[in-house]
Amino acid sequence: MSVLVYTESWGGNFRKSTFEAVSYASETAKILGTNVVALSLEDVSDEELVKLGSYGASKVVSIPSVNKGDSQSASKIIAELSTDASVIVFSGTHTARMITPRLSVKLAAACITNVISLTESSEITIKRKSFSTKAIEIIKSNTEKTILSISPNSFGLIENQMDCLIERSDFIEKGSLIFEGQETASGKISISEAEIVVSAGRGLKGPENWGMIEELADVLGAATACSKPVSDIGWRPHSEHVGQTGKPVTADLYIAIGISGAIQHLAGVNSSKVMVAINTDPEAPFFKAADYGIIGDAFEVVPKLIQEIKKFKN
Amino acid sequence: MNILVCISSVPDTTSKINFTENNTKFDCSGIQFVINPYDEFGLTKSIMIKESIGGKVTVITVGDASVEPVIRKALAIGADDAVRVNMDPNDSFSVANEISEYIKQNSFDLIITGRESIDYNGGAVSGMISEMTNLPLVNACIGLEIEGNSAKLVREIDGGKEMITSPLPMVIGGQKGLVLENELRIPNMRGIMQARTKPLSVVEPTGNIMYTTSVSFAKPEEKAGCKFVDASNVSDLVDLLHNEAKVI
Ligand SMILES: Cc1cc2nc3c(=O)[nH]c(=O)nc-3n(C[C@H](O)[C@H](O)[C@H](O)COP(=O)(O)OP(=O)(O)OC[C@H]3O[C@@H](n4cnc5c(N)ncnc54)[C@H](O)[C@@H]3O)c2cc1C
Numbered sequence: 368m369s370v371l372v373y374t375e376s377w378g379g380n381f382r383k384s385t386f387e388a389v390s391y392a393s394e395t396a397k398i399l400g401t402n403v404v405a406l407s408l409e410d411v412s413d414e415e416l417v418k419l420g421s422y423g424a425s426k427v428v429s430i431p432s433v434n435k436g437d438s439q440s441a442s443k444i445i446a447e448l449s450t451d452a453s454v455i456v457f458s459g460t461h462t463a464r465m466i467t468p469r470l471s472v473k474l475a476a477a478c479i480t481n482v483i484s485l486t487e488s489s490e491i492t493i494k495r496k497s498f499s500t501k502a503i504e505i506i507k508s509n510t511e512k513t514i515l516s517i518s519p520n521s522f523g524l525i526e527n528q529m530d531c532l533i534e535r536s537d538f539i540e541k542g543s544l545i546f547e548g549q550e551t552a553s554g555k556i557s558i559s560e561a562e563i564v565v566s567a568g569r570g571l572k573g574p575e576n577w578g579m580i581e582e583l584a585d586v587l588g589a590a591t592a593c594s595k596p597v598s599d600i601g602w603r604p605h606s607e608h609v610g611q612t613g614k615p616v617t618a619d620l621y622i623a624i625g626i627s628g629a630i631q632h633l634a635g636v637n638s639s640k641v642m643v644a645i646n647t648d649p650e651a652p653f654f655k656a657a658d659y660g661i662i663g664d665a666f667e668v669v670p671k672l673i674q675e676i677k678k679f680k681n
Numbered sequence: 682m683n684i685l686v687c688i689s690s691v692p693d694t695t696s697k698i699n700f701t702e703n704n705t706k707f708d709c710s711g712i713q714f715v716i717n718p719y720d721e722f723g724l725t726k727s728i729m730i731k732e733s734i735g736g737k738v739t740v741i742t743v744g745d746a747s748v749e750p751v752i753r754k755a756l757a758i759g760a761d762d763a764v765r766v767n768m769d770p771n772d773s774f775s776v777a778n779e780i781s782e783y784i785k786q787n788s789f790d791l792i793i794t795g796r797e798s799i800d801y802n803g804g805a806v807s808g809m810i811s812e813m814t815n816l817p818l819v820n821a822c823i824g825l826e827i828e829g830n831s832a833k834l835v836r837e838i839d840g841g842k843e844m845i846t847s848p849l850p851m852v853i854g855g856q857k858g859l860v861l862e863n864e865l866r867i868p869n870m871r872g873i874m875q876a877r878t879k880p881l882s883v884v885e886p887t888g889n890i891m892y893t894t895s896v897s898f899a900k901p902e903e904k905a906g907c908k909f910v911d912a913s914n915v916s917d918l919v920d921l922l923h924n925e926a927k928v929i
Pocket of ligand 1: 594595613624647
């Protein structure tokens, strides 16, 4: 028996969400009394792979030839490697969302997504986010093997140094998708795994005013986000839309500027640990959900906040 | 082009979520049900494809008779016919299994689901269908053009997008971007009238295999309340975030 963890890489590098998945897998392995085997697809150097050992992986199988977006091949190879695994852990990224359901069917294994807790015992029973974070569900696996996809940034990192053995393997089958290329904004922090998210709404009046939002995000090392109407009218790209029908946010700190706090907005962001609202309207619903609030004009408060944070960082 | 659109009937986004029967069942009383917002983008895109290159749009949902108003709405928006699998769905696997059985007995060029449903948020139905029917899958799809026997797709990836070509038939998990918000269609009077006479067939489930059991639900903990900082003392906020909340 073992716990298998899929360790996703981006351009040859792991991210915090990858190490979080390994940390989760290793805590699960402690509960089950077993060890952690990691699986890496695409090309990743030995130097990067060995980092998985810091979070508890005792072995990593690297298969450079498989494109992670090819869910047909990825699920096949993971299924082959999981004969011995009772739990298979993923971080809930876009790619994981394509691989885990296929794997579930292949292995006749329960697939539980949006996971936010460890299992209580060797009978897999865990907490997951449900109803767009308006509720938490306790769910039980009915199958011998269980696939757990954790909600990024909801578990954290736990260091647990292991000597990590690297094994390289090959897989030649290919699925039927043809990958034509990617476009990524370099240097941008992705919303799903950002520790701090700076988000702004219609209160900002127009796209020309986002300079200060980006600057605030920059000084905090944060990702930028926006409310739905802001992306619908084209002030910001759709990829920044957060909330019930956009991206979910589980940040350590979520700063909402000129956002009223509609139920659909809060539904997607309120699992963040600390929320700050900045709004001119003392009656804005966001203040009911926030931990800290400033009643004031964003155009005055935000530049001051940037100055204060710069001072603090120095 | 034969397109199957899988729709889920979900509580309206403004709904307050409560549970009954000792916190084991979602409390439907007073709840308005709507087409899952993610599914609406796929439905609209399917109708647009049909309008430009011809074909037929079928909607399928797994649910008891109470979901029929939502199916009628999909028909009013422009789907040609509908299928309801007569089963109270319990987990992603059981839903995907029923839809896949229907796909195997019929023939579709394209199967579109939403990226996830806004109630249980499993996000697994599209992937499970693709595995059960052995078809290629693109989830978080934000762009789709049909070119002969293949599809040109764009999928959202973490921090960007990826361009993909896939043979048809295939399975797509859709979201905003497939069409834009302002392209979504509101049923008009004529559509609503026509929807009443469009075919809605009811099929019995083939089995109800569940891989998971829902034990209970809880509401997230309430916040302690908002601490206000004066707009003229912004440095206090930085102080609180550092010393009290310990997040910066
Ligand atoms: C089916 C459905 C799904 C939805 N899904 C989502 C979703 O996923 N995400 C989402 O965000 N919304 C969603 N919505 C929309 C939601 O209902 C709200 O309309 C939206 O969140 C409001 O955005 P906003 O707060 O930016 O704008 P508004 O509600 O217009 O609020 C603007 C706020 O800015 C404040 N303000 C104005 N000037 C200033 C200033 N100078 N300084 C500081 N504050 C100022 C105002 O007091 C106000 O509170 C959805 C709606 C529906 C129907």
